[in-house]
Amino acid sequence: xxxxxxxxxxxxxxxxxxxxxxxxxxxxxxxxxxxxxxxxxxxxxxxxxxxxxxxxxxxxxxxxxxxxxxxxxxxxxxxxxxxxxxxxxxxxxxxxxxxxxxxxxxxxxxxxxxxxxxxxxxxxxxxxxxxxxxxxxxxxxxxxxxxxxxxxxxxxxxxxxxxxxxxxxxxxxxxxxxxxxxxxxxxxxxxxxxxxxxxxxxxxxxxxxxxxxxxxxxxxxxxxxxxxxxxxxxxxxxxxxxxxxxxxxxxxxxxxxxxxxxxxxxxxxxxxxxxxxxxxxxxxxxxxxxxxxxxxxxxxxxxxxxxxxxxxxxxxxxxxxxxxxxxxxxxxxxxxxxxxxxxxxxxxxxxxxxxxxxxxxxxxxxxxxxxxxxxxxxxxxxxxxxxxxxxxxxxxxxxxxxxxxxxxxxxxxxxxxxxxxxxxxxxxxxxxxxxxxxxxxxxxxxxxxxxxxxxxxxxxxxxxxxxxxxxxxxxxxxxxxxxxxxxxxxxxxxxxxxxxxxxxxxxxxxxxxxxxxxxxxxxxxxxxxxxxxxxxxxxxxxxxxxxxxxxxxxxxxxxxxxxxxxxxxxxxxxxxxxxxxxxxxxxxxxxxxxxxxxxxxxxxxxxxxxxxxxxxx
Numbered sequence: 001x002x003x004x005x006x007x008x009x010x011x012x013x014x015x016x017x018x019x020x021x022x023x024x025x026x027x028x029x030x031x032x033x034x035x036x037x038x039x040x041x042x043x044x045x046x047x048x049x050x051x052x053x054x055x056x057x058x059x060x061x062x063x064x065x066x067x068x069x070x071x072x073x074x075x076x077x078x079x080x081x082x083x084x085x086x087x088x089x090x091x092x093x094x095x096x097x098x099x100x101x102x103x104x105x106x107x108x109x110x111x112x113x114x115x116x117x118x119x120x121x122x123x124x125x126x127x128x129x130x131x132x133x134x135x136x137x138x139x140x141x142x143x144x145x146x147x148x149x150x151x152x153x154x155x156x157x158x159x160x161x162x163x164x165x166x167x168x169x170x171x172x173x174x175x176x177x178x179x180x181x182x183x184x185x186x187x188x189x190x191x192x193x194x195x196x197x198x199x200x201x202x203x204x205x206x207x208x209x210x211x212x213x214x215x216x217x218x219x220x221x222x223x224x225x226x227x228x229x230x231x232x233x234x235x236x237x238x239x240x241x242x243x244x245x246x247x248x249x250x251x252x253x254x255x256x257x258x259x260x261x262x263x264x265x266x267x268x269x270x271x272x273x274x275x276x277x278x279x280x281x282x283x284x285x286x287x288x289x290x291x292x293x294x295x296x297x298x299x300x301x302x303x304x305x306x307x308x309x310x311x312x313x314x315x316x317x318x319x320x321x322x323x324x325x326x327x328x329x330x331x332x333x334x335x336x337x338x339x340x341x342x343x344x345x346x347x348x349x350x351x352x353x354x355x356x357x358x359x360x361x362x363x364x365x366x367x368x369x370x371x372x373x374x375x376x377x378x379x380x381x382x383x384x385x386x387x388x389x390x391x392x393x394x395x396x397x398x399x400x401x402x403x404x405x406x407x408x409x410x411x412x413x414x415x416x417x418x419x420x421x422x423x424x425x426x427x428x429x430x431x432x433x434x435x436x437x438x439x440x441x442x443x444x445x446x447x448x449x450x451x452x453x454x455x456x457x458x459x460x461x462x463x464x465x466x467x468x469x470x471x472x473x474x475x476x477x478x479x480x481x482x483x484x485x486x487x488x489x490x491x492x493x494x495x496x497x498x499x500x501x502x503x504x505x506x507x508x509x510x511x512x513x514x515x516x517x518x519x520x521x522x523x524x525x526x527x528x529x530x531x532x533x534x535x536x537x538x539x540x541x542x543x544x545x546x547x548x549x550x551x552x553x554x555x556x557x558x559x560x561x562x563x564x565x566x567x568x569x570x571x572x573x574x575x576x577x578x579x580x581x582x583x584x585x586x587x588x589x590x591x592x593x594x595x596x597x598x599x600x601x602x603x604x605x606x607x608x609x610x611x612x613x614x615x616x617x
Contacts, residue, residue: 067233067248069135069203069282071215073107074115074128076139085144088176089183096184097140100191105220105290106201108264110134129158136163138191147172153194162244166194196293199233199248200284207279210270214285217262218480221289224443226258228268228285253278260405260616263480263489263526404442404617410586411436412610414457420602422553424509427460434459435608437470450475457502464506472498474520493521496542514549514560518542526575534575542567547594551602558596565592573614584612
């Protein structure tokens, strides 16, 4: 099946209504017919004019609709309108375009192979929308025109209707001969400019009392402690020629502070509202730390001359370059409906290029877009900082009052064995459960985290029974892998300590008590299984060279002089939003050789399979 080419909508030319009358020497009856025909054609022209006028009026003054939530998108394959002439540029453009969309960090991007398989048919697009929660596409069309090439980037809805368009014109020979890095830079500007046209960066996906869930997380630059200004954004007008979004109206709703941030979502607590129950699902917020806005803020502040030197590329300043909060006076009653409020100059998104604009825009036209600080620095003073900083992240985390990140419970089968001066092992439990416990985790500050867990062990051996306990404490650094995408998302590493013991009532092996210490490292990410199942997976590996304890056999207790051991943990949870119980499973195995005070070297092995239930707070 041939994939349809995406083109922007255009009005076709009207029928030619300028034919001159025939020769007047023809019979009168013919002239009567001609007059009637001319009258009919005139009426048709008038009706056509009224239809076109009504269509244009509808496009310019359409009733304001709420900006849709866009969280998950697909990148369409690049559309080439003359593949032969541009064959030399295919590889660079096809590689750079999807990478530029991902580097903007505006959305969660579905897999390119998945989108390429399904996007070209209505059934496939419906599957992407229903099964994978896709809310839009980003595409690029490359059109050669004599000695220039036009690049058209577009944001569409799931039905391929254009919502936003941005174009860039390149010299034909430049595109053919350009280095891949230069092509990447040009496409990145185009894509970032397109996505900066959207006046909000994240949307409210749920409201639960004083808490809201936002469609953006650490991948969008959001950190715990950040304050966001919530607004209700409506589409104020459409472009008269292609129906794309042109102007927007924004209604301030209040502020919220982020209390929990995951990779693609975060939870924020409402701090202030302009009126009761102001925030609804679909309202939005801007994030100044998003990659595309940071890039254009830097260009606007430090390299304005570069925009003027490239007349083919219009550099649009970021819509929210200032970190100043939206100031709104408390209202006693809810304001009138957004749909009934006429757009005002202060409510229209400034800096958006219109068909009439032909020159680069280098100065913001809105107070909230000002590139300078709100208060000018006095001579000899440092200008106030306007962007995110390590110090602000640190102080936000130190002053955070969140006690726990999540709580967890587990239960499952546990099996152990010991070989050496005494040989013994536990029996696999008939009821599949002979270990159970609980755990918690907490962010101390910045990216330093801690985790604690503890539980009981019980079961039978070949000769009798045993009981025991097992607990652990971890302190580690957790961070995102900037080069990772999708399946692999981050890493963690730090120190680990365990405190465990066991008492065996019969047999040569009597058990023992141990305090172990070591280091561990791990990876985590997001795995999709089937069409609609997504899991948060994790894998940890530990080395345990420290052991303070004792081991009993043949009625005596011997202290541990030295040891060497390792452990491996693999597991996954169902991917669910915060404040929802997440079910999962985990497999853990440990292996250790201990050197006792009498120089005997027992070998201990442990295997545990756990069913998990976690509740993120």
